[in-house]
Amino acid sequence: GNSVTQMEGPVTLSEEAFLTINCTYTATGYPSLFWYVQYPGEGLQLLLKATKADDKGSNKGFEATYRKETTSFHLEKGSVQVSDSAVYFCALKSDYGQNFVFGPGTRLSVLP
Amino acid sequence: DAGVTQSPTHLIKTRGQQVTLRCSPKSGHDTVSWYQQALGQGPQFIFQYYEEEERQRGNFPDRFSGHQFPNYSSELNVNALLLGDSALYLCASSFLRAQAGDTQYFGPGTRLTVL
Numbered sequence: 613g614n615s616v617t618q619m620e621g622p623v624t625l626s627e628e629a630f631l632t633i634n635c636t637y638t639a640t641g642y643p644s645l646f647w648y649v650q651y652p653g654e655g656l657q658l659l660l661k662a663t664k665a666d667d668k669g670s671n672k673g674f675e676a677t678y679r680k681e682t683t684s685f686h687l688e689k690g691s692v693q694v695s696d697s698a699v700y701f702c703a704l705k706s707d708y709g710q711n712f713v714f715g716p717g718t719r720l721s722v723l724p
Numbered sequence: 725d726a727g728v729t730q731s732p733t734h735l736i737k738t739r740g741q742q743v744t745l746r747c748s749p750k751s752g753h754d755t756v757s758w759y760q761q762a763l764g765q766g767p768q769f770i771f772q773y774y775e776e777e778e779r780q781r782g783n784f785p786d787r788f789s790g791h792q793f794p795n796y797s798s799e800l801n802v803n804a805l806l807l808g809d810s811a812l813y814l815c816a817s818s819f820l821r822a823q824a825g826d827t828q829y830f831g832p833g834t835r836l837t838v839l
Binding site for chain 1: 728757759764765766767768769772780782814816827828829830831832833
């Protein structure tokens with residue numbers, strides 16, 4: 613079945629540091645890929661998405677590129693802020709269904 | 725335009741009891757999905773409703789059941805509660821005939837604690 617694997621956290625960075633959170637997936641067909649963010653006590657918010665190979669999703673300084681050859685969708689940001697502290701989830705949606713398959717999440721803490 | 729709303733925000737039950745959680749989808753959406761998010765884990769798909777019928781189901785026992793009403797709102801029912809059912813329950817809405825990249829919009833969740 614479809615699955616998503618993320619790097620284990622927590623990840624602790626200083627403000628303005630470079631961020632990478634690795635995500636790899638297993639899926640049949642051509643899934644769409646997503647990054648969601650969850651702030652403390654809140655639900656999930658869409659951060660960015662990509663729907664086909666080599667697409668790059670971007671939002672709020674975050675970027676991720678859909679790499680079909682490596683089945684990866686790594687999240688990057690050049691300079692993190694304290695306000696980026698949250699849990700980040702990589703997810704996929706198959707091309708034949710509407711439900712999402714989520715990774716376990718990676719907690720990011722950014723220190724001032 | 726209100727987004728996805730869920731009620732109640734928090735709920736405390738004891739083992740063996742039954743619980744009902746409610747969800748109103750985003751305006752214009754006709755499909756509701758439910759997810760269970762245990763502490764420290766990613767959301768797990770429970771089931772999805774469209775046109776008042778269960779359309780897809782994840783790997784959850786029959787104790788988990790749902791309903792969708794003509795106005796597209798939905799309920800999640802859990803019978804014979806177990807301690808392991810303690811989690812954040814998330815509702816997500818979408819439009820069935822969405823394009824591949826269209827996402828689901830998530831509500832804030834209901835925190836269920838089973839004692």
